[in-house]
């Protein structure tokens with residue numbers, strides 16, 4: 553396959569780049585900092601012209617994994633009374649508008665039967681008492697994925713809703729808070745970026761050829 557991955561420099565993105573390369577795929581990465589992709593475009597997902605230029609250079613692709621995420625530590629810890637419109641707009645712009653920008657820019661490169669995968673999260677499905685702008689944006693990503701599945705068929709469009717995965721956010725919180733995250737899962741552990749990447753890869757690949765409009769929950773049972 554030839555696949556484009558936004559958020560290729562991130563924790564899950566890096567694992568997906570490595571997984572796809574190990575399976576013989578050609579990987580095109582997008583993020584503001586470098587990645588290990590075969591070809592990398594240094595684009596902000598809010599810079600549509602940059603994405604469009606990248607799209608013009610890659611030829612036909614088989615899959616698009618939209619993994620980038622705003623992920624600002626401050627918004628995770630802000631109490632409700634301190635949240636304001638900008639907090640919501642900042643996350644929404646990157647996670648939702650940026651996701652749409654990536655799809656729109658690469659749409660001309662996607663053949664019928666190719667696959668788009670978005671990333672949501674368990675707070676986007678069941679809510680959470682903190683990180684509310686994040687939870688709200690990730691809920692919108694589910695609506696975006698399902699809407700595009702309807703609008704773009706036979707291109708397949710799915711989302712993966714992750715529970716806690718071991719990436720940089722785990723360094724922001726205390727050991728007690730991390731233990732609470734582990735405890736919320738049925739499997740009593742944080743997932744690895746490699747486990748997360750496998751789920752995205754399955755939805756990208758022809759192995760999931762009859763799956764579209766689906767939200768695959770990969771959360772160790774957190775949301776049950």
Ligand SMILES: NC(=O)c1ccc[n+]([C@@H]2O[C@H](COP(=O)([O-])OP(=O)(O)OC[C@H]3O[C@@H](n4cnc5c(N)ncnc54)[C@H](OP(=O)(O)O)[C@@H]3O)[C@@H](O)[C@H]2O)c1
Pocket residue numbers: 558559560561562563564565582583584585586595596597598619620621622623646650671672673674713714715716717718719720721
């Ligand atoms: N880790 C978890 O527990 C977890 C759980 C549920 C959902 N998720 C979601 O899964 C996705 C990946 O998570 P992660 O933990 O791997 O995140 P991460 O390590 O924080 O990586 C985030 C990625 O997004 C890119 N990015 C952020 N803003 C961007 C922008 N404006 N333009 C272009 N790229 C941008 C970053 O690249 P640059 O900074 O280099 O641009 C980076 O590659 C995110 O959408 C996240 O919300 C993660």
